[in-house]
Amino acid sequence: MTLIRQYINAMLNRDSVALSKLFSPTAIYMDYCPKDSGKPQLHAYGPEGIDMFFRNRFLFRKFEIMEPIIISDTQAYYYAVYEGYHMRAIATIQDFSEDGEIQRLVVRPA
Numbered sequence: 001m002t003l004i005r006q007y008i009n010a011m012l013n014r015d016s017v018a019l020s021k022l023f024s025p026t027a028i029y030m031d032y033c034p035k036d037s038g039k040p041q042l043h044a045y046g047p048e049g050i051d052m053f054f055r056n057r058f059l060f061r062k063f064e065i066m067e068p069i070i071i072s073d074t075q076a077y078y079y080a081v082y083e084g085y086h087m088r089a090i091a092t093i094q095d096f097s098e099d100g101e102i103q104r105l106v107v108r109p110a
Contacts, residue, residue: 014058020051024097037085
């Protein structure tokens with residue numbers, strides 16, 4: 001299963017631990033979509049930071065994705081819901097670590 005598919009599955013299942021295991025120790029996760037809803041951009045670093053970041057959002061229902069479409073081995077479209085604000089987003093794995101983990105993933109409005 002590709003990393004982008006595993007990313008989507010972890011997001012759909014609201015599984016912050018599974019999500020964090022996809023990332024390298026020095027990974028960067030950047031989400032520019034909240035800016036359009038008047039919120040700050042989201043940045044998380046490393047598996048622990050990614051786990052903590054999403055654990056809170058999943059637990060308190062502050063973030064979810066819906067209707068994902070995998071478009072390549074490195075990209076997926078989905079509807080992202082940020083505290084009730086819905087928007088179309090595209091997630092792109094921009095870089096991989098030497099171990100094949102996600103090094104850099106960027107989410108932008110689609």
